[in-house]
Amino acid sequence: MSVQSNVQPTRSNTGNTQWDQRIRRNARSHRIEMLVIYVFLIAFALFILIPFIWPFLSAFTNKPETVSSLYLYWPKTLTLEHFNEAINGRGDALTLLRNSLIYTISSVALAVVLCSLGGYALSRGRFRYKRAIMFAILLIQVIPGTATILPLYLIMRQLHLVDTIAGLVIGLTVGQLPFMLWVLKGFMDTVPPELEEAAWIDGATPFQALSQVVFPLTLPGLGAAMVLSFNGTWGAFFLPLIMLSDADKFPMPLGLFRAIIAYTNLDFGMMNAMSILYLLPSFAIFFFARRYLIRGTMAGAMAGQ
Amino acid sequence: MLRSQTRTHLLFLAPSLLLIFVFMVIPALFALYISFTNMALTGINALNYRLIGGRNYIKLLTDENFRHSLWLTLQYTAGTIAGQFVLGLTMALILNRRKVFGQPLLLALAILPMVIPAVIQALIWSSMLGAAEFGTLNRILGLVGLASVAWTRTLPLTSVLLVNFWNNSGFAMILFLAGLEGIPAEILESASIDGANGRQLLLQIKLPLIRYVILLWLLLNTIGCLNTFDLVYALTTGGPGNATEILGIYIYNSGFRYSELGYGSAVAMVLLVISLGIAYIYTRLMRVEL
Numbered sequence: 001m002s003v004q005s006n007v008q009p010t011r012s013n014t015g016n017t018q019w020d021q022r023i024r025r026n027a028r029s030h031r032i033e034m035l036v037i038y039v040f041l042i043a044f045a046l047f048i049l050i051p052f053i054w055p056f057l058s059a060f061t062n063k064p065e066t067v068s069s070l071y072l073y074w075p076k077t078l079t080l081e082h083f084n085e086a087i088n089g090r091g092d093a094l095t096l097l098r099n100s101l102i103y104t105i106s107s108v109a110l111a112v113v114l115c116s117l118g119g120y121a122l123s124r125g126r127f128r129y130k131r132a133i134m135f136a137i138l139l140i141q142v143i144p145g146t147a148t149i150l151p152l153y154l155i156m157r158q159l160h161l162v163d164t165i166a167g168l169v170i171g172l173t174v175g176q177l178p179f180m181l182w183v184l185k186g187f188m189d190t191v192p193p194e195l196e197e198a199a200w201i202d203g204a205t206p207f208q209a210l211s212q213v214v215f216p217l218t219l220p221g222l223g224a225a226m227v228l229s230f231n232g233t234w235g236a237f238f239l240p241l242i243m244l245s246d247a248d249k250f251p252m253p254l255g256l257f258r259a260i261i262a263y264t265n266l267d268f269g270m271m272n273a274m275s276i277l278y279l280l281p282s283f284a285i286f287f288f289a290r291r292y293l294i295r296g297t298m299a300g301a302m303a304g305q
Numbered sequence: 306m307l308r309s310q311t312r313t314h315l316l317f318l319a320p321s322l323l324l325i326f327v328f329m330v331i332p333a334l335f336a337l338y339i340s341f342t343n344m345a346l347t348g349i350n351a352l353n354y355r356l357i358g359g360r361n362y363i364k365l366l367t368d369e370n371f372r373h374s375l376w377l378t379l380q381y382t383a384g385t386i387a388g389q390f391v392l393g394l395t396m397a398l399i400l401n402r403r404k405v406f407g408q409p410l411l412l413a414l415a416i417l418p419m420v421i422p423a424v425i426q427a428l429i430w431s432s433m434l435g436a437a438e439f440g441t442l443n444r445i446l447g448l449v450g451l452a453s454v455a456w457t458r459t460l461p462l463t464s465v466l467l468v469n470f471w472n473n474s475g476f477a478m479i480l481f482l483a484g485l486e487g488i489p490a491e492i493l494e495s496a497s498i499d500g501a502n503g504r505q506l507l508l509q510i511k512l513p514l515i516r517y518v519i520l521l522w523l524l525l526n527t528i529g530c531l532n533t534f535d536l537v538y539a540l541t542t543g544g545p546g547n548a549t550e551i552l553g554i555y556i557y558n559s560g561f562r563y564s565e566l567g568y569g570s571a572v573a574m575v576l577l578v579i580s581l582g583i584a585y586i587y588t589r590l591m592r593v594e595l
């Protein structure tokens with residue numbers, strides 16, 4: 001497939017000549033066209049941004065007595081009280097965040113180690129049934145998680161993994177494996193095999209060749225895969241919902257969801273303070289690792305092409 | 306040397322394959338088996354279940370709720386795809402041309418919702434979709450003189466679709482944009498020298514040239530829609546009533562709320578077959594060689 005994987009617009013010459021001709025042909029219709037385009041772009045930007053007003057407003061300000069915290073209001077004063085309530089009060093945000101961190105870091109780390117090894121094998125290996133295995137891995141990705149959840153739960157119960165940290169970590173890890181194997185295989189393919197061959201001649205074992213030669217060279221790709229899998233695991237909701245009943249083990253999304261379901265007169269100021277704490281890593285990814293996110297998404301999308 | 310290398314490679318691959326086998330392949334096969342039994346999650350049929358032939362599947366055919374759920378899932382999928390396609394393609398076409406002010410910012414904005422976890426999306430949209438005149442969308446409607454809408458109550462599917470347009474149009478956009486940037490400038494130049502207008506250029510040159518990207522996106526998005534659970538469940542829990550009970554939620558409810566593992570697995574099998582069928586059709590269309 002001849003698709004440029006570089007998403008950042010490269011200001012190619014695409015359409016320029018045609019563009020210039022059109023300007024000459026009809027400057028006025030061009031102005032109208034630009035107006036339409038900008039109206040559309042502004043509407044789009046507002047569509048994306050407006051939903052973010054309420055969580056920040058209600059988390060950082062005091063609401064007037066008479067209005068519901070579920071809706072937008074004119075703030076009276078700034079406050080950090082909602083954050084105080086979220087962390088030190090009823091919110092118990094630190095426990096939820098700690099749980100989320102444990103699940104996410106463990107399963108991302110596990111997936112990265114397993115898939116670096118597996119992806120390397122798929123990239124370099126010349127064993128029988130390799131194509132069949134790769135096709136099977138691709139096919140498995142098509143199977144909806146909701147379709148296998150009932151037996152998965154039974155298997156987890158049989159293995160005494162229901163309502164355990166280990167069980168959830170395994171479940172979250174496995175969900176990432178097929179995709180990540182493909183992505184990392186793709187990134188490993190870009191490292192010339194001659195480099196490892198040189199390492200072997202110098203007496204390195206295959207594992208050393210992988211960990212000291214190939215691995216460092218695939219770091220950008222690995223970073224992309226990690227950002228993507230962090231993003232996915234951090235937001236995981238379905239599997240924790242199925243697996244966990246002990247509130248002390250809830251990750252943040254499940255804790256928030258249970259609170260929303262359980263209480264009718266919920267303090268959304270506190271809820272949004274918790275959400276914002278929970279969103280900090282997501283925003284960090286957005287601001288500092290957006291490129292990785294896009295690259296990982298594209299690499300995953302192109303897997304098997 | 307070569308043999309020991311192969312052995313190392315297989316050793317590297319083994320843990321991943323083992324985990325995939327135990328926690329993905331076996332559940333899929335197990336679901337097929339359970340769908341022919343009367344297994345329950347709890348109670349007497351949890352242990353003393355037996356094979357009941359195709360009775361679960363016969364029940365499916367006559368079950369009003371299943372038909373509703375299936376139809377809803379198709380509407381949900383078609384609606385999501387149509388909306389994200391139009392929005393994503395329009396954005397990609399605009400950002401693909403030069404001289405659009407604030408281009409990097411818009412690109413970033415379109416991606417922003419993709420990092421927001423589903424439960425938070427549901428939370429922040431519950432304020433947007435508030436039923437009273439205080440809901441943000443209703444206030445916007447009020448500004449232009451329109452009456453309030455009880456979004457999640459009277460237009461549940463539309464509400465869910467709206468959140469979907471918001472959260473994932475960016476994905477369509479970045480894929481389509483990458484495709485458009487890959488079109489050689491000479492092709493577009495020679496077409497416009499030959500007198501092609503903007504519409505012809507789009508329909509006869511640009512879209513056909515990025516058809517693989519479009520098909521790929523369709524495949525990923527269709528599978529994603531069929532597999533949806535998180536956002537819809539967090540936003541509406543399938544309600545009101547069963548108005549947003551898409552197949553993922555229907556399976557969950559069958560198994561975990563009504564304890565009917567056998568019946569739920571039969572539904573899961575239908576979902577599985579649809580997913581595999583769609584993947585097959587798309588890969589044939591794309592003529593992917595595997």
